[in-house]
Amino acid sequence: MIAKIQPDDCDFKPYRISVSELADFLGVDKNSAYRECRKITKSLLTRVLEIYEPDRLLQTSWVSSAEYVNGSGIVNLSFDPLLKPYLLKLKGNFTSCKLEMLLSFKSQYTMRMYTLLKQYGWRKEREIELHEIREILGLRKDLYTEYSNFKLNVLLPTQKELSEKSDLTFEFDEIKNGRRVGAIRFLISPKPASAPLLPSDETHDDRTFTPEPSAVDRLSDLSVQDLLLLVPQQHRNKKTVFTALEVFSKRHGFDYVKRNILYSNAKADKSYAGFLNNALKADWGYDWDLEHNALPKNKALEVWERNGFASSREYDNFMYKKQMANYGLVIE
Structure with missing residues (x-):
């Protein structure tokens, strides 16, 4: 839906999503997609998005409605109007190619790590406290409490997946406070342009x-x-x-x-x-x-x-x- 926003759009409109194309994109069985799509969109209507700003907290849904056209294999989805200032100002920068890359990530931590590092990609380097990284990645306080487990199960897998699938790579140094790792210094670099996508004709x-x-x-x-x-x-x-x-x-x-x-x-x-x-x-x-x-x-x-x-x-x-x-x- 975000990829369908045009640079000159001043307002949201219903965005047409083909269930068949969605099944192909996600690599799932078409029959299963038709059966499950209504459940998925119903769940999406109840999913609360929280946007924190200095003077307020906005709680809203991603979408305000989902309309199925019988026999067409099409669902029309509408963004919640309160998201206009956040999504319309993207002006088409969220291309479908970029979304395809983001959706290819198998780990939720890879998605969040990419978002974090992309903000500072051209600064080449950023040092972040370990507790802050855990908060940004959404790790529970009781999960991977030892740094060795965090490194093995989160840090190294996200590094590998970003290197394979994204437009950036990173190396990292461990900054120790005494004998314990207290911060990570990320060394961020853009990946060379990959080979062009193969023809789909x-x-x-x-x-x-x-x-x-x-x-x-x-x-x-x-x-x-x-x-x-x-x-x-x-x-x-x-x-x-x-x-x-x-x-x-x-x-x-x-x-x-x-x-x-x-x-x-x-x-x-x-x-x-x-x-x-x-x-x-x-x-x-x-x-x-x-x-x-x-x-x-x-x-x-x-x-x-x-x-x-x-x-x-x-x-x-x-x-x-x-x-x-x-x-x-x-x-x-």
Whole structure:
């Protein structure tokens, strides 16, 4: 909704949200999205937002109404009018691309850490008392009370996720008061511009792609070969698929791309290449991978299950093709 505010808007209007597009964006089943969306918007109507200012405290809801148009798959949402001075003055700076990045964060602490550091990103450095960091991140007083636990469960994971997904990175120094860490000095730096987003034009999905010699050299990287073997046979020669594997494996690593390929294999219903590209951009396979690899009680997972395959036969076939690829043989 925020991303739909235009720079010249002087007032709020109902913002149209497609339930189908929302399901695609969040990587959830469309049928589930239709069932749950009304519950979610009803809950949103009751969620209280508190805005602190020097002379007052404003308590309001994010949205004032949610209207469903029967049979359209559309919900019209309206911001509470009291939010005008806070949201309209953004003047379109909250782009949908930036929101996609923020929503890709898996940890609530990453979102808050990003907001904190972004305010001071161009100052390069900021020192913050440890108790103040805990308050900003919304940590309960009884949670991660020892600094070692705070560092392991909050500080290092947020550092890793920001480095992977955001437009800034940070290093940190521990400032000690005696023998205890009393403050953190953040060394903040902007990340170099990432590679441009892959084309989303689905009209090219059915085009086959024969790599140029230079591309063949790059394809010799074993990890890319392995990833290609995970893709269904009929999609391996598509340019968008090849480019996606190459770009995202360099950017995020083998396991990141693998889980999103396996997720796409299980969930894609129409355009495989388009679905895979969107999954890689937003890491749709993250939660799916966690659930898929969760150990059932009293049952050890088979090797093919641990590696995300649907059956032992599928896993054996993959391993056979991988071994043949090592010998320079391509098995169809």
